[in-house]
Amino acid sequence: MTGAALNVCLQYYEAEVAELVCACTAVVCCRCSPEQKAQIVNLLKRYKKPARVAAVGDGGNDVSMIQAAHAGIGIDANEGKQASLAADFSITQFHHISRLLLVHGRFCYKRSCALSQFVMHRGLIISIMQAIFSCVFYFASVSLYQGYFH
Structure with a gap:
């Protein structure tokens, strides 16, 4: 064209x-x-x-x-x-593109996986701490993290 x-x-x-x-x-x-x-x-x-x-x-x-x-x-x-x-x-040189894409693609994948694991573990830890707090205070409807996670 x-x-x-x-x-x-x-x-x-x-x-x-x-x-x-x-x-x-x-x-x-x-x-x-x-x-x-x-x-x-x-x-x-x-x-x-x-x-x-x-x-x-x-x-x-x-x-x-x-x-x-x-x-x-x-x-x-x-x-x-x-x-x-x-x-x-x-x-x-042009043939260095494959190595560039593979190395940086792998690093990007690893960083994304680490971030997703961090988010999942953080949510799990926060939920467990809230559950323990609720058990200690006889299941009162009080939030452990007031104002942070609404």
Whole structure:
């Protein structure tokens, strides 16, 4: 799709383009203007809500796309350092992306699991303490944590 055709599609057929783009596992934008690349990223962010968008670029024309994404990955390549300076993550070669995604994806998963375990254990401890407090004071309708957890 040429840049002019993409511009018309984004202007008049945004929902159809969003449906097509969201159905893909990966979207490659080439021979587009920097604004169109950023529009595609914003389209993905708007229509595919729970997902996170990562944009990979290696030149100055990819800066707006990288900055529009949740995670911008810049490749320090022959085209200059503009993309790597504007990105959240900077790598030297394209094949380092798999390691970057696997390592950071694993760390994100582990942090999410630790947070969910903390929330569950905190709720369990608070409930047990309230139950013991109620038993000690003959099941009076008095809260142990007044004003904190309503």
